[in-house]
Amino acid sequence: MLNINNTENIENVEFTPELIGKFNEIVSRYPEGKQKSALLPILHEVQAIAGWLSVPSMNKVAEFLNIEYIEVYEVATFYTMYFLKPQGKYVLEVCRTGPCCLVGAEKIMKHIESTLGVKEGEVTSDGLFSWRGVECMAACGNGPVLQIGPEYTFYENLTEESVNQLIGKLKNNK
Amino acid sequence: MTRQLLLEHINVPGINTFEVYRRMGGYSAVEKAIKTMGPEGVLEEVKTSGLRGRGGAGFPTGMKWSFLAKPEGVPRYLVCNADESEPGTFKDRYLMTYIPHLLIEGMIVSSFALGAHTSYIYVRGEMMQQIRILEQAIAEAKANGFLGKNILGSGYDLEVYVHPGAGAYICGEETALLESLEGKRGNPRIKPPFPAVSGLYNCPTVVNNVETIAATVSIINDGGAEYAKIGIGRSTGTKLISAGGNLNKPGVYEIELGLPVEEFIYSDEYCGGIANGKQLKAVVAGGSSVPILPANLILKTIEGAPRLMSYESLAEGGFVSGTMLGSGGFIAFDEDQCIVRNTWNFTRFYHHESCGQCSPCREGTGWMEKVLFSIENGQGRSSDMDLLVNVAKNIEGNTICPLGDAAAWPVASAIRHFRDEFEWHVNNPVESQSRNYGLANYAIMANS
Numbered sequence: 093m094l095n096i097n098n099t100e101n102i103e104n105v106e107f108t109p110e111l112i113g114k115f116n117e118i119v120s121r122y123p124e125g126k127q128k129s130a131l132l133p134i135l136h137e138v139q140a141i142a143g144w145l146s147v148p149s150m151n152k153v154a155e156f157l158n159i160e161y162i163e164v165y166e167v168a169t170f171y172t173m174y175f176l177k178p179q180g181k182y183v184l185e186v187c188r189t190g191p192c193c194l195v196g197a198e199k200i201m202k203h204i205e206s207t208l209g210v211k212e213g214e215v216t217s218d219g220l221f222s223w224r225g226v227e228c229m230a231a232c233g234n235g236p237v238l239q240i241g242p243e244y245t246f247y248e249n250l251t252e253e254s255v256n257q258l259i260g261k262l263k264n265n266k
Numbered sequence: 267m268t269r270q271l272l273l274e275h276i277n278v279p280g281i282n283t284f285e286v287y288r289r290m291g292g293y294s295a296v297e298k299a300i301k302t303m304g305p306e307g308v309l310e311e312v313k314t315s316g317l318r319g320r321g322g323a324g325f326p327t328g329m330k331w332s333f334l335a336k337p338e339g340v341p342r343y344l345v346c347n348a349d350e351s352e353p354g355t356f357k358d359r360y361l362m363t364y365i366p367h368l369l370i371e372g373m374i375v376s377s378f379a380l381g382a383h384t385s386y387i388y389v390r391g392e393m394m395q396q397i398r399i400l401e402q403a404i405a406e407a408k409a410n411g412f413l414g415k416n417i418l419g420s421g422y423d424l425e426v427y428v429h430p431g432a433g434a435y436i437c438g439e440e441t442a443l444l445e446s447l448e449g450k451r452g453n454p455r456i457k458p459p460f461p462a463v464s465g466l467y468n469c470p471t472v473v474n475n476v477e478t479i480a481a482t483v484s485i486i487n488d489g490g491a492e493y494a495k496i497g498i499g500r501s502t503g504t505k506l507i508s509a510g511g512n513l514n515k516p517g518v519y520e521i522e523l524g525l526p527v528e529e530f531i532y533s534d535e536y537c538g539g540i541a542n543g544k545q546l547k548a549v550v551a552g553g554s555s556v557p558i559l560p561a562n563l564i565l566k567t568i569e570g571a572p573r574l575m576s577y578e579s580l581a582e583g584g585f586v587s588g589t590m591l592g593s594g595g596f597i598a599f600d601e602d603q604c605i606v607r608n609t610w611n612f613t614r615f616y617h618h619e620s621c622g623q624c625s626p627c628r629e630g631t632g633w634m635e636k637v638l639f640s641i642e643n644g645q646g647r648s649s650d651m652d653l654l655v656n657v658a659k660n661i662e663g664n665t666i667c668p669l670g671d672a673a674a675w676p677v678a679s680a681i682r683h684f685r686d687e688f689e690w691h692v693n694n695p696v697e698s699q700s701r702n703y704g705l706a707n708y709a710i711m712a713n714s
Contacts, residue, residue, distance in 0.1 A: 121427040123341070123384070126467055128449035132432050136391065163449075170451040170621075171432030173391045189353045190554060190611045191510040191597050227435065227615050228353040228554075229392055232510035232595070233517045244394040 094169050094176050096147050103148040105141050107156070115156060127157050131167055135174055140242035143183075144175035172226065173241075180215045180222035182262050184208075185239050186250075188225030192235035196250075200236045201225055203252045207259060220263065269496060271484040271504050272477070273520045276364050282399065284406035287367040293412055295486035299375045300420045303486070308379035312482060314490030316502035321347055321438070321475030322553060322593040324577050327482075333462040334380055335470040343471040344377045344385040346479050347443055351390055351435040352553035353615060354595025357506035358476040360518040362389070362396040366403040372479035373426050374412060375486050380472055384425050387476075388443050391432040400428045435619035439667045440473040441465075442621065453621050454667035477506050498524030501576035505594050512600035514538035527551075527573045527580075528565050531598065544600035547705055548684075551580055552592020554612050555672030557679030558605070559589050585679065601705045605687050609680040610638035616673035627670040630661040634677055641688060644695030651681050651688050 095101075105111075115134055122129040131153070138149050150164045157164075168174045175183075186192075186201050201223075205211065208221050215222045231237045234248035238255075240262075247258055270276075280286035287293070299308050313328030334342060346369070350358040362369060369387070377385045389397050404426050407413045415423045429447055431437050437446045441455035444466050465471020481503060485493045494502045501523035507530070510516045515538040521530065530536045531546065540546050549564040550556060566573055568587040573579055580591045599608070617631035634657050637650050658674035665671070681688060691698045 121429075123467065126448070129429070129447060131449035132391070132446065133430050136430055136432070157449075159449075166451055167449065171391070171434050173433035188611075189615050190550075190608050191354050191595075193608070193611055194511045194597070194599065194603055226433070227618055228351060230350045230356040230359045230390070232354050232356050232508060232597070235510065239392060242394075244392050246395070 094147075094165055100178055101147040103152075104146050105138050105149045105152075107152055111137070111141075112156070119157075128159055128163070131157060131159075131164065132171070135164075135168060136242075139174060143181070143242075144178050178215065181220050182222075182240055184221065184223040185226045185229075185241075186223065187227070187229045187231070187235065187237050189228035191228070191232035192237060195235045197236040200238075200250050200252070200255060203255055204259075207256065221259070268520060268522045268525070269504060270520050271493075271496075272361065272368065272480055272506060273365070273518075281365055282363075282367070282403075284367060284403070284410055287365070288410070291487075292367055293371055293407075293410075295371055295483045296374045296378075296412055297418065299378055299486050300418050300422060305379045305381060308375060308482075308486060311485055311490035312379070315485045315493035316490075316497075316500060317478065317481055317485060317493065318501070318577065319475060320477035320481065320505065320594070322352065322555070324591065327474065327478055330462070330474075331376075331380060331472060333460070334472055335463045336381065337470070341384065341467075341469050342380055342382045343466045343469055344373065344380050344382040345440075345443065345447065345466060345471055345473045346373060346385070346387040346476060347438060347440065347473050348387050348389040348393070348396075348476045349431050349438040349443060350393075350476070351438050352555065352593045352595055353612065354508060354510055354550060354553045354597040355593045356508045356510070357518050357594060359393060359396060360508075361476060361480060361506065362393070362400060366396075366399045367407070368480045368483060369400070369476055370403050370407050370413075370426065372482045374407075374417070374424060376472075376474065376479050376482050377424050377426070378422060382472075383423050384427070386447060386466075387426065387428045388437070388447055389428055389430055390437075391430045394430075397428050397430055404428070434621075435615075436621045436667070436669060439669065442667065443473060444471065451621070453623050454669075456666055496522050498574065498576050499578055501578060501591075505575070505591070507575065507594045507596050509537050509596045509598070511596075511598040512541045512544065512603070513598050514541050521575055523574075523576045524579075525575045527575055530575055530596075531565075537598070540598065540600050542600070544602065545705060546598060547601050547603055548599040548605065550589075550595070550597040550599075550676075552590045553595035554597070554615065555668075555675060556590040556592045557585055557588070557675050558609075558683065559587075559679070560683050563587050563683070564589075585675070586682075589679070602702055604642075604702050605680055605684040606638065606642050606691050609677055610635065610642045612676045613638050613673065616669065620669060620673070621667075624665040624670065626661045626664040627673065630657050630670070631673045633657050634673070638677070641691050644691070644699050646688075646692040646695070648689070648692055650692065651685060654678075655681055 236250040317327045318324040437452040442452040446452045461471040546561040658678045662674040
């Protein structure tokens, strides 16, 4: 759900010349006048910087692409990869679909929930972690699997121990 | 050993680089197509090969290409569907990760045949790693004169771009994919018009799966007739199978179509049998959308003939006793798996992924999810199975795109073949919370 009046909706991404340059390169992949095609990749770029998409950021994307604000909102609310509120620095996204569940994904999710001490979608008090179940990630041969944005690094064949190690490592990274 | 057309060089160190790929004979299909065959020649070879779409529908690729409208002065597009999201399917990720130039080479010959000068590879957004790999491969191909202006001095120009999705299963449906590529919500379009007439930016467009496009390379190199010799009947060539679930050796296998299912599951050359010494209970043979079959019906048809990994053999018996090859997402269930829980899980998936345009799908998937959840949690009623069949029947065929069918088939087939397990859940609400139903009779017979 998108709440335009949410007080968390601060302007949190600076559209630097470098970033605008990157946007222009993306727009150049599409025919003249079809710059709206660049919307999904540009939203990924914005989210990679701030960790989520605030309304002021989306408005600036709309202005850059010369489209209506609503055209950005309707896309951002449709696709599950876009976050519309702040997340933990590391978002652990665990596959919850059938093939991964056959090999223990539900146990892994319970373990993550108890280890981090927060429910699905909530952020730990130190701001480092949040987690959620996501649908099939096309890695069913090495389940259970989880991914961490913005580079969507994959961690496969998960066990409780490997999850502990991963969380420990990320904590040390800060 | 199965002939390997796609994965032959997958274990060659450095095959992900242009240099090694080229040294192993890569990009010879581009040279052959552009210098000696011409677009019509490429199309004829693909038609002769009998290649069928590898994304799930199995539509003849040559025929799809021949439908492409060619009005004067209007650009045509090739779009590669790399939005691999069908639960159980992970072959395209594998191919793009390890041998990306095979896809790029296929993109070039296919675009050449279709007369496209700009082509897109729509990769699901989570595959950021594969997006980087493909962008690198495109840059290498371009630096070596196989992409860009005047390819190999022929006067043919082509640019290939990678476009990321953002986590929507529905964008694997070709018209939803085109909407998404235009920067919109992934709502499937009403057909007709088909993309071949009005696709990307309302221009004639062909959308093909990663594996389909990659398969054109060996068809050009060896000829369509050679390709057609592999396989069985109208299931020509090789197919990548994503094997997952409770198998000793899950992974991606390239098989010749026509391989017996039993050999695929139990032979050490492939999956090596069921993990942990357990017995096979059921199989979903072509990705989560296709009907689930109990062990006896996946190994043999109802007439007792060995079931083969081919479009026709898997479909034998229709939906009464057969299934579909689909995308080749092969999911094996061992004796400890609960069919009710899995059916609920798959239905939750379809409810989550329904785009919401059509009421039967938007509402029906939610109802099915709720009913299945209550059965799974010991609150089912004896009328629920008929209710589920009824809802599934009212979704099927009543939606703009096939997601509705894809949501209905797993539920209808699970109840058709595993009704006793659903009834056991309803009749044993307490016991079903602490133990699984186990193997049904038909599975015991198949395993003995």
